[in-house]
Amino acid sequence: MTGLAIEKVIPGSIAEEMEIEPGDRLASINGHPLRDIIDYNFFGAEESLTLEIVKDDGEVWEVEIERDGNEPLGFIFPSPTPLQCGNRCIFCFVHQLPAGLRSPLYIKDEDYRLSFLYGNYVTMANIGSEEIGRIKEQRLSPLYISVHATDAALREKLLGKAGIIPIMKVMEELAAGRITMHTQVVLCPGINDGDALEGTVADLAGLHPWVESLAIVPVGLTRHRKRLPSLQPVTKRYAAAFVAEWSRRASSLKEKLGGPFLFLADEFYIKGGVPFPLLDSYGDLPQLENGVGMIPLFLDEASQILERAAPLKPFSATVVTGESPYRYLADFLNALGRITGVELCLVSVKNRLFGAGVTVTGLVSGRDIIAALKGRGLGDMVLIPDVMLKEGEGLFLDDSTVDEIEEALGTRVVVVEATPSGIYEAILQRSDLI
Numbered sequence: 373m374t375g376l377a378i379e380k381v382i383p384g385s386i387a388e389e390m391e392i393e394p395g396d397r398l399a400s401i402n403g404h405p406l407r408d409i410i411d412y413n414f415f416g417a418e419e420s421l422t423l424e425i426v427k428d429d430g431e432v433w434e435v436e437i438e439r440d441g442n443e444p445l446g447f448i449f450p451s452p453t454p455l456q457c458g459n460r461c462i463f464c465f466v467h468q469l470p471a472g473l474r475s476p477l478y479i480k481d482e483d484y485r486l487s488f489l490y491g492n493y494v495t496m497a498n499i500g501s502e503e504i505g506r507i508k509e510q511r512l513s514p515l516y517i518s519v520h521a522t523d524a525a526l527r528e529k530l531l532g533k534a535g536i537i538p539i540m541k542v543m544e545e546l547a548a549g550r551i552t553m554h555t556q557v558v559l560c561p562g563i564n565d566g567d568a569l570e571g572t573v574a575d576l577a578g579l580h581p582w583v584e585s586l587a588i589v590p591v592g593l594t595r596h597r598k599r600l601p602s603l604q605p606v607t608k609r610y611a612a613a614f615v616a617e618w619s620r621r622a623s624s625l626k627e628k629l630g631g632p633f634l635f636l637a638d639e640f641y642i643k644g645g646v647p648f649p650l651l652d653s654y655g656d657l658p659q660l661e662n663g664v665g666m667i668p669l670f671l672d673e674a675s676q677i678l679e680r681a682a683p684l685k686p687f688s689a690t691v692v693t694g695e696s697p698y699r700y701l702a703d704f705l706n707a708l709g710r711i712t713g714v715e716l717c718l719v720s721v722k723n724r725l726f727g728a729g730v731t732v733t734g735l736v737s738g739r740d741i742i743a744a745l746k747g748r749g750l751g752d753m754v755l756i757p758d759v760m761l762k763e764g765e766g767l768f769l770d771d772s773t774v775d776e777i778e779e780a781l782g783t784r785v786v787v788v789e790a791t792p793s794g795i796y797e798a799i800l801q802r803s804d805l806i
């Protein structure tokens with residue numbers, strides 16, 4: 373079918389005025405056929421528009437629109453169906469998932485369009501000259517690129533695929549087209565560290581400012597790695613030595629390039645038990661979604677909350693977290709409890725679903741929460757960070773729901789933003805009800 377299916381029409385919008393309805397298709401704008409929402413945004417930016425609408429019954433309408441400036445047309449389209457990757461990365465998290473999780477988790481998406489729209493990381497291993505031309509023409513910038521290694525042979529080994537177009541060739545072309553890129557390396561000890569990493573960092577820094585940032589994140593290994601290549605985990609000792617070496621190199625690069633470029637994921641500092649740099653050193657936090665700078669941001673916000681917190685009507689609550697951020701959260705909750713008089717008990721949940729090597733909060737499942745809390749005195753409510761749930765759907769990774777947890781524990785469960793202010797707001801609201 374040609375064009376884009378219209379999912380919703382915003383009431384009172386130009387589209388509604390034109391009697392365009394959900395279920396109709398927007399086939400073209402000003403004669404340009406539409407492949408996806410990116411084409412819609414690109415070709416739909418003009419003030420004078422001719423829309424070709426295919427109605428539900430097959431009738432074709434031509435709709436002329438004159439609008440003021442950027443007045444929205446009022447269409448809502450579904451997200452594009454992601455293209456799938458043909459790689460077999462040796463560290464792929466999808467290959468390490470147990471059976472029985474939410475089905476979208478098994479999708480191996482690799483789509484430069486989603487990289488532009490939502491900041492998803494892509495390897496560009498399936499990119500062709502047509503797509504590169506489109507990226508440059510439509511200025512799909514910034515893009516988020518999983519580099520892992522710039523050496524072509526090593527990259528093929530890491531991606532588990534032969535005959536991939538060298539990533540530097542792709543990125544040089546994008547840089548020449550003035551496309552900004554954020555990049556990452558998933559660090560596999562003994563494979564793409566050492567000299568290989570030095571080469572990768574130097575190559576990417578050579579494309580600065582078009583390569584705006586590079587995050588190094590440690591490989592994540594679950595206990596479900598049957599029939600997969602053997603990989604070394606990032607140990608405490610490795611992480612501490614890595615931070616010592618690479619934070620020094622990040623500082624020299626910062627000086628050389630005139631701003632922060634190379635970032636180490638929070639997990640390195642947590643695993644290595646070494647202090648974090650100051651929040652200021654993360655610039656405008658370009659790799660926050662990639663787990664870079666989250667703890668410094670949390671600590672900074674925590675100190676602001678503690679400055680304004682005041683005594684509340686006393687009650688007790690349990691706060692749930694993954695194992696990694698436990699010590700940072702514990703310090704904050706202890707201090708908040710002392711100021712407010714609220715008894716806050718922090719429980720770190722062991723990840724039995726993925727295994728002991730997975731300690732981040734966002735990968736904690738509902739059943740593991742129940743196992744960690746069952747039989748404990750939980751107080752008046754249990755606070756669960758929203759990052760454990762699928763956005764907008766209230767489902768944990770293992771498909772369990774907040775209601776099921778509430779029923780199993782016999783205590784009120786409140787989902788809160790995983791930030792100091794999210795926790796503080798939740799206890800303020802509870803205290804107001806007493």
Ligand code: SF4
Nearest residue numbers: 457459460461464480
């Ligand atoms: S690109 Fe690699 S890590 Fe990402 S989904 Fe594909 S195989 Fe997995």
